[in-house]
Amino acid sequence: MSGITPEIVAEHGLTPDEYDRVLRIMGREPRITELGIFSVMWSEHCSYKSSKFWLKKLPTEAPWVICGPGENAGVIDIGDGKACIFKMESHNHPSFIEPYQGAATGVGGILRDVFTMGARPIANMNALRFGSPDHPKTRHLVGGVVAGIGGYGNCMGIPTVGGEVNFDPSYNGNILVNAMTVGIADTDKIFYSAAAGIGNPVVYVGSKTGRDGIHGATMASAEFDDDSDQKRPTVQVGDPFTEKLLLEACLELMATDAIVAIQDMGAAGLTSSSVEMSDKGGVGIEFDLDLVPVREDAMTAYEIMLSESQERMLMVLKPGREDMARAIFEKWELDFAIIGRVTGTRRLVLKSGGEVVCDIPVPPLVAEAPEYERPWVPTPPSPLLSATDALAGIDTTPIIALAGLIASPDLCSRRWVWEQYDHMVMGDTVRRPGGDAAVVRVHGTDRALAITTDCTPRYCVADPVEGGRQAVAEAWRNLTATGATPLAVTDNMNFGNPERPEIMGQFAGCIEGMAEACIALDFPVVSGNVSLYNETNGAGILPTPAIGGVGLIEDVRSQIVSSGFAAKGQTIVLIGDTVGHLGRSLLMRLLAGSDEGAPPPVDLAAERRNGDFVRNLITSGEISACHDISDGGLLIAIAEMALSGGIGADISVPDSGIPALAWLFGEDQARYLITTISPDTLLAGAADAGVPATVIGITGSAVLTVGDGNSISLSDLRNAHENWLPEYMAAGNI
Amino acid sequence: MKAAVIVSPGSNCDRDVQVALRQSIGRDPIMHWHGDPDLPDVDLIVIPGGFSYGDYLRAGAMAAHSPVMREVVTRANAGVPVLGICNGFQILTECGLLPGVLMRNAGLKFICRDVDLRVEAEDTVFTHDYVDGQIIRIPVAHNEGNYFADDETLNRLDGENRVAFRYCTPAGEVTAATNPNGAARNIAGILNENRNVLGMMPHPERLADALLGGTDGRPMFDGLAEALAPAA
Numbered sequence: 001m002s003g004i005t006p007e008i009v010a011e012h013g014l015t016p017d018e019y020d021r022v023l024r025i026m027g028r029e030p031r032i033t034e035l036g037i038f039s040v041m042w043s044e045h046c047s048y049k050s051s052k053f054w055l056k057k058l059p060t061e062a063p064w065v066i067c068g069p070g071e072n073a074g075v076i077d078i079g080d081g082k083a084c085i086f087k088m089e090s091h092n093h094p095s096f097i098e099p100y101q102g103a104a105t106g107v108g109g110i111l112r113d114v115f116t117m118g119a120r121p122i123a124n125m126n127a128l129r130f131g132s133p134d135h136p137k138t139r140h141l142v143g144g145v146v147a148g149i150g151g152y153g154n155c156m157g158i159p160t161v162g163g164e165v166n167f168d169p170s171y172n173g174n175i176l177v178n179a180m181t182v183g184i185a186d187t188d189k190i191f192y193s194a195a196a197g198i199g200n201p202v203v204y205v206g207s208k209t210g211r212d213g214i215h216g217a218t219m220a221s222a223e224f225d226d227d228s229d230q231k232r233p234t235v236q237v238g239d240p241f242t243e244k245l246l247l248e249a250c251l252e253l254m255a256t257d258a259i260v261a262i263q264d265m266g267a268a269g270l271t272s273s274s275v276e277m278s279d280k281g282g283v284g285i286e287f288d289l290d291l292v293p294v295r296e297d298a299m300t301a302y303e304i305m306l307s308e309s310q311e312r313m314l315m316v317l318k319p320g321r322e323d324m325a326r327a328i329f330e331k332w333e334l335d336f337a338i339i340g341r342v343t344g345t346r347r348l349v350l351k352s353g354g355e356v357v358c359d360i361p362v363p364p365l366v367a368e369a370p371e372y373e374r375p376w377v378p379t380p381p382s383p384l385l386s387a388t389d390a391l392a393g394i395d396t397t398p399i400i401a402l403a404g405l406i407a408s409p410d411l412c413s414r415r416w417v418w419e420q421y422d423h424m425v426m427g428d429t430v431r432r433p434g435g436d437a438a439v440v441r442v443h444g445t446d447r448a449l450a451i452t453t454d455c456t457p458r459y460c461v462a463d464p465v466e467g468g469r470q471a472v473a474e475a476w477r478n479l480t481a482t483g484a485t486p487l488a489v490t491d492n493m494n495f496g497n498p499e500r501p502e503i504m505g506q507f508a509g510c511i512e513g514m515a516e517a518c519i520a521l522d523f524p525v526v527s528g529n530v531s532l533y534n535e536t537n538g539a540g541i542l543p544t545p546a547i548g549g550v551g552l553i554e555d556v557r558s559q560i561v562s563s564g565f566a567a568k569g570q571t572i573v574l575i576g577d578t579v580g581h582l583g584r585s586l587l588m589r590l591l592a593g594s595d596e597g598a599p600p601p602v603d604l605a606a607e608r609r610n611g612d613f614v615r616n617l618i619t620s621g622e623i624s625a626c627h628d629i630s631d632g633g634l635l636i637a638i639a640e641m642a643l644s645g646g647i648g649a650d651i652s653v654p655d656s657g658i659p660a661l662a663w664l665f666g667e668d669q670a671r672y673l674i675t676t677i678s679p680d681t682l683l684a685g686a687a688d689a690g691v692p693a694t695v696i697g698i699t700g701s702a703v704l705t706v707g708d709g710n711s712i713s714l715s716d717l718r719n720a721h722e723n724w725l726p727e728y729m730a731a732g733n734i
Numbered sequence: 735m736k737a738a739v740i741v742s743p744g745s746n747c748d749r750d751v752q753v754a755l756r757q758s759i760g761r762d763p764i765m766h767w768h769g770d771p772d773l774p775d776v777d778l779i780v781i782p783g784g785f786s787y788g789d790y791l792r793a794g795a796m797a798a799h800s801p802v803m804r805e806v807v808t809r810a811n812a813g814v815p816v817l818g819i820c821n822g823f824q825i826l827t828e829c830g831l832l833p834g835v836l837m838r839n840a841g842l843k844f845i846c847r848d849v850d851l852r853v854e855a856e857d858t859v860f861t862h863d864y865v866d867g868q869i870i871r872i873p874v875a876h877n878e879g880n881y882f883a884d885d886e887t888l889n890r891l892d893g894e895n896r897v898a899f900r901y902c903t904p905a906g907e908v909t910a911a912t913n914p915n916g917a918a919r920n921i922a923g924i925l926n927e928n929r930n931v932l933g934m935m936p937h938p939e940r941l942a943d944a945l946l947g948g949t950d951g952r953p954m955f956d957g958l959a960e961a962l963a964p965a966a
Contacts, residue, residue: 150844154875155785157746241744241788331769333743422846422875424940425783427750432947441945557945 012039025364033301033358040268047369050498051530054511058525072113074526083187085119088180088490088548090531094235095177099144104152105238110181112264118191119183123440124153126163127453127546131172139732150420155240160421161438167409173536178492180548193263195281195316202340206312210295213308223535242311249332258321265312271305273314279366286349287340301357376504382462385583385597387662398706412724435563436481448556450484452549457542459599464506468513469602475549476521477628480611483560483618484551491528496540498532506543520604559619564644566624568700571679576671580662586632587665606670613691629671635664650705651697735962737763737778742797747783754939758955768800777962781822793878794824816931823933832933834883840916846875851899860932863957870950872941879935881917898923
C-alpha cells in the first residue's frame with residue numbers, strides 16, 4: 001500500500017479525472033514512481049493535451065519533407081544527398097527563474113534534439129521576448145539570457161547567427177526564450193527514436209544523473225505566482241563542455257552501423273525518452289535503475305526517472321556492438337552504461353534494488369494521454385485605423401520620427417546582443433546577424449541555408465488569424481530577401497493559460513492564419529513546440545507564435561544579395577502596394593504611445609507574387625541589394641539598408657494622397673526594397689508579372705534625405721541606432 | 735610542408751584552421767589528438783581555438799598539461815614553428831612557451847567582432863607576407879583575451895620587438911577605444927624569443943575566404959606555406 005492521497009495526486013498536476021484514468025489503465029493504485037511517470041508524460045509540456053487538436057490543422061507535407069512533426073526535429077531534403085534537420089523550442093519558465101542557466105540549457109536541449117537525429121549542428125538562432133525596459137527585472141534578465149545563450153553555443157563551437165529581441169510589458173512576468181538549431185546530415189544517415197530488436201541492449205551515455213530539474217516539465221505547465229523564485233531548484237544546470245564531447249562521441253558512433261535507435265533525454269529525462277522509444281517501436285523496455293550512472297548517493301527510482309539532468313542520451317544498440325561503442329564514449333571521457341534491454345511486452349518495467357518499482361503498459365500511457373478540445377472564443381476584431389485619423393494633431397517630421405524610431409527599444413541595433421554570440425565559428429557564416437536572414441554555407445559546398453526567426457506579437461493580439469499569417473509571411477519574406485527559396489518552418493507557440501477561452505481563441509486563430517500562409521507559400525511546418533501557461537497572477541503574454549524559417553540558396557557565390565546598399569547612384573525601387581497602414585504600427589507606438597487598430601492585412605497571393613519576382617531578380621543577378629519591409633515601415637528599411645552599406649539615399653515621397661508619415665512608416669505587407677542600375681528593364685518586368693514597382697529614390701553620399709531638404713547624416717543615424725541598447729544595459733552597472 | 739593541428743576535448747576551431755591550412759598548403763594537416771604523445775614529424779604545429787576542457791580551472795590550464803603538450807614544448811624549443819590562436823594562445827602561456835596571462839575581458843562579456851590590427855613584426859615565418867604598419871581586419875571571439883604581464887616583461891616584449899599585432903583604429907592608431915578586451919598596451923599577439931612561437935587572440939583563419947567577408951587572415955597561412963615549403 002503506497003498511500004496515494006488526493007493531495008499527492010494534486011501535487012503531481014493531475015486532475016481527479018486524469019487520476020481515474022491512471023487507475024483504469026493500471027488496474028490498481030500506482031506506485032509513487034509510476035504516478036510520477038504519468039504526471040510528467042501527461043503534463044501539458046509532454047502531452048500537448050490542450051494544443052494537439054489544433055496543431056493537426058497545420059500543413060506538414062511537401063515533396064522535400066523527409067520527416068515532419070513527431071520526431072526530435074523536422075527533416076527536409078536539400079539535395080545532393082544532404083538533409084537539413086531543425087527545430088525551435090522554448091525554455092521560458094526556467095529562463096525567468098534563472099536566466100543564465102535557463103537560457104543555456106534551452107540551447108543545450110535544442111542542440112541535442114538535432115544531433116540525436118544524426119546531424120551536425122551548423123547554426124543556432126533564437127527568438128527572445130522581454131518585459132518593458134522600465135521593469136526592474138528586465139535588465140537582469142536580458143543580461144543573463146544573452147550570456148547564457150552565448151555561454152552554451154560559444155563553448156560548443158556552433159555559431160549563433162541571428163534571432164530577434166522584443167520588449168513588451170506583457171512579458172514582465174514571463175519572458176520568452178525560444179532557441180532554434182539547424183543541422184546537416186546525410187539523407188541516408190538519419191537516426192530515429194523507435195526502439196526495435198527484442199533483447200537489444202539499451203544504453204545510457206553522457207553525464208551522470210543528479211537531482212536537478214526534477215519535475216521541470218510540470219513546472220513548465222503551470223502559471224507563475226509571486227513565489228516563483230522558489231522554483232529555482234527545478235531549473236537544470238548546463239555543461240556545454242560535456243555536450244560538446246557528447247556531440248562528437250555520438251557523431252563518431254553514428255558513422256558506424258551500431259545504433260538501432262537514439263533519443264536525447266530532454267524534458268522528463270529518462271521517463272520520456274524510454275516511453276517514446278518503446279511506444280514508437282511497439283516494444284517494451286526494462287531497466288535496472290541500479291545501473292544508471294548517478295551523481296548523488298541514495299537517489300530513489302522516482303528521482304532517477306524524473307531528473308532533468310542535462311547532456312544525456314538513451315540508445316538501443318545492435319547486439320555485439322557494445323564494446324566498440326563503449327570505447328568511443330570512454331575516449332571522450334563520458335559515462336557509458338548498459339542499463340536494460342528491449343522486451344516484447346510493450347511495458348516499461350523498472351527495477352531498483354532487485355524489486356520491481358514500476359510496471360506500466362506503454363500504449364495506453366501514450367495513447368490515452370488526455371487531449372482537450374478546450375472551449376475558446378474568437379478575439380473581437382479591432383477597428384481599422386485610418387491614417388488621417390491616426391495622425392490628426394500629430395506634429396512631427398519624417399526625420400524626427402525616423403530618429404526616434406531607429407533609437408527605440410523596438411528597432412534599435414541588437415549588436416550588443418549578437419556580439420556576445422560567436423557567430424563566425426565553423427567558418428561558413430556568409431551573412432552575419434543584423435540583416436533579413438542569416439546565411440550559412442553547407443560546409444564544403446557552394447550551397448547555403450538562409451535562416452530566420454519572426455513573429456509580430458502586437459499584430460497577433462489584435463487579430464490572431466492575421467498575426468499568424470503575418471508571422472509566416474514575414475519569415476518567408478526574410479528568406480526570400482537573401483535570394484533563398486523558402487522550404488519549411490518550425491514553430492514555437494507561446495501563449496497564456498489555455499484554460500481561459502480567450503487564450504484558446506488566440507491559439508486557434510494563430511493556427512488558422514499560420515496554416516493558411518503555410519499552404520499558400522508552400523512552406524510546411526516540420527517541427528515545433530508549444531509553451532502554454534505563460535501567465536503571472538492571471539495576466540497572459542501577447543500571443544507569440546514564433547516562426548523559424550529555413551530556405552536554400554543553390555549557389556551562394558552568385559545567387560545572393562546583401563541587405564545593405566551596395567553602391568552609390570543606384571535606383572531604389574519599392575516592390576509591393578503601399579496604402580500607409582498605421583494600425584499597430586511602431587510609429588503610432590512612438591508618437592501616440594498606443595497599440596491600436598487592426599494589424600496590416602496579409603494578402604498571401606501578393607506575398608507569393610511579389611516574393612517570387614524578387615527572388616528571380618536576385619538569382620538572375622539583376623539587383624544589387626534587397627531588404628524586406630516590416631516593423632517600422634519603408635523609411636526604417638531604407639535607414640537599415642543605408643547603415644548596413646554605409647551609403648546614404650535621397651528618397652522622394654510620391655504625391656499619392658497618402659499622408660507622408662503613413663507612406664513612410666506604414667507597415668503594409670508583401671513589400672521589399674531593391675536597388676538596381678537598370679530600373680527601366682526592372683519596371684517593365686514587374687509590369688509583366690503584375691507586381692507593383694515604384695522608383696522612390698537613389699543611393700548616394702553619407703546622408704539620408706527625405707522629400708525636400710529633410711535630412712540626417714548616417715553618422716547621426718548610426719549613433720541613434722547603436723547607442724540605445726548598450727546605454728540601457730550599462731545603466732544597470734552603477 | 736606538413737602541419738599538425740592539436741585537437742583537445744573542447745577544441746572547436748580545429749576544422750576552421752584545417753580549412754585555412756588546406757587552402758594555402760594544398761594538403762590536409764594532420765589532426766592530432768591531444769592524448770597521443772607521439773606527434774609525427776611536422777613543419778608547423780597549430781593549437782586552435784575553442785574551450786579545451788570547458789575552460790575549467792582556467793582557460794587553457796588543463797590542455798597545457800595534456801600528453802602531447804610536452805612534445806609540443808620540446809619541438810618549439812627545437813625551432814619548429816608553433817601558432818596558438820585564441821584558446822591556443824592561452825594554452826601557450828599556460829605551458830610557459832609565451833610569457834604573461836590572458837585574463838577575463840575588461841568588459842566582462844564574451845566578444846565576437848572584427849577588429850583592426852596593426853602588424854608590428856613582419857620578420858617572422860608567420861607574418862612575412864604582411865608589412866610592418868599594415869592594418870589588417872580579422873575577428874576576435876573570446877571571453878579571456880585581456881593580455882597581462884608585468885612591466886618588465888612588457889618592456890622586454892617591446893624592446894625585443896616581440897609584439898606581433900596590436901589592436902588599433904582602421905587608420906592604425908593604437909588607442910584605448912580600440913582595445914576590445916583591456917589587453918596591456920593593446921597587445922593582440924606576441925612572439926617567443928626565437929620568434930618561432932606566435933600566440934594571438936584574433937582568428938586569422940576566420941577571414942581567409944572572401945565569401946565570409948574578408949581575406950586579411952590568408953597571408954599568414956600563405957606565408958607559412960611559402961616559408962616552410964621544402965626547397966625546390
